[in-house]
Amino acid sequence: MRSRPLMSLRLSTAHTQDIGAGPRGSRVTFPITGGSFEGERLRGKVLPSGDDWTLKRPDGVVELDLRITLETDDGALIHMTFEGVRDDGPPGGSYFRTVSRFETANAKYSFLNRLLAVGSGQIRADGPLHVIEEIL
């Protein structure tokens, strides 16, 4: 499979909302308070609001479900979502991957409307970082 860099996405989060062990697993919501994204074809900031709803499944894998709004440096708004999995404990290392989708009305960025993008996530001291590539 071939891919092409799309962006690096940094997120700032507020205190988590720990719902706890509910009917489907253990749920923690991460409010997104801002952030930035940077790539060759688009760059800008993450608007406040938006969240990442995470659910630790019975098998220990965490499912992510994020929805945010991006604003490019030339003023376009982009609705971005990703779903993903994070498994901290497998033999040989962790696995933290996402699949992103985008919606925009801005013609310059309409290429985003038709692509799937795969991201690799990591938790850094200053917050989550996702390196996202377009699937070619």
Place this chain on the structure above:
Amino acid sequence: MRSRPLMSLRLSTAHTQDIGAGPRGSRVTFPITGGSFEGERLRGKVLPSGDDWTLKRPDGVVELDLRITLETDDGALIHMTFEGVRDDGPPGGSYFRTVSRFETANAKYSFLNRLLAVGSGQIRADGPLHVIEEIL
């Protein structure tokens, strides 16, 4: 079909994020900044963060998709979602209905984990109001 009152939910929203006419319809995101809910069995406040993602479909009907976190007056957190439809223009009046789901880890409120609830929405001067009933 029988139902039983569950709560009245009032939401406060920040400036909308108007994504515009995208690939699936016209998308507007309403950031939720707070609110309150009140019923015989539960009451409290809506935590900041959370959003209502709305999409005006090609046929003019608006689909709603909300996710928020409730905090009861005795400190339990409840993950709440609803999906709904809003049709302002039909002959004979508008139609604004939602279906809610809940997740909580708190035993006192665990009855919420297994029920479907139907809501009737309206836009008031001070923000959206949803009257929500448990489906019996």
Place this chain on the structure above:
Amino acid sequence: MRSRPLMSLRLSTAHTQDIGAGPRGSRVTFPITGGSFEGERLRGKVLPSGDDWTLKRPDGVVELDLRITLETDDGALIHMTFEGVRDDGPPGGSYFRTVSRFETANAKYSFLNRLLAVGSGQIRADGPLHVIEEIL
């Protein structure tokens, strides 16, 4: 909440596909092989294909997720989905409720595109029966 009868839906199913205890719970898929629906405003048959994907959550409640195609007696096709919950073991009786959505291109039935409908399900000797009402 007020409602109005929409239809009674009878489903025929093939042998279940028992996936077993997976990462999210215990999954059983019910292939739909046919059926019929009958109401004042629409009636006809359920086309073969379509399934109900069910997942027993860690808390014992079963989540339903059905997708089928209806064909009315005058030849219109309707895409129907429902999500629901089934809880066989609560004190005081079982709870088996669904929320349906519809999509059709046929003008006669376009009223279905903008409504939410609530159903009450039961398992009979000859298969599942869902009594479905439009939420007014």
Place this chain on the structure above:
Amino acid sequence: MRSRPLMSLRLSTAHTQDIGAGPRGSRVTFPITGGSFEGERLRGKVLPSGDDWTLKRPDGVVELDLRITLETDDGALIHMTFEGVRDDGPPGGSYFRTVSRFETANAKYSFLNRLLAVGSGQIRADGPLHVIEEIL
């Protein structure tokens, strides 16, 4: 991004169910009647039942949403879903990509429960073929 071959998936389909131009776009359902999958780590057949629900969006891109059950040659059942996009008309060629998820209770195949997989689809004379790779 690195990937590793997972399987080639061939699907057999029955006559499509053409719902037509509905509220969200033009909907066509492809009933799945069988098929096969083949990879180094798993192989077997696709059980009858299951469908691919497709929706042509207002912008002309087709969204896919498939759910099927796989049976491996040693008797394990796997619940498989994919979502994808198909764009036949862009300058320079078509784009037909999917993202798959899996659920199984069988320990031998439990590696599937925690991975994301990306597929490249094509329509051949004998039906759809999807070449699917695990995202590493």
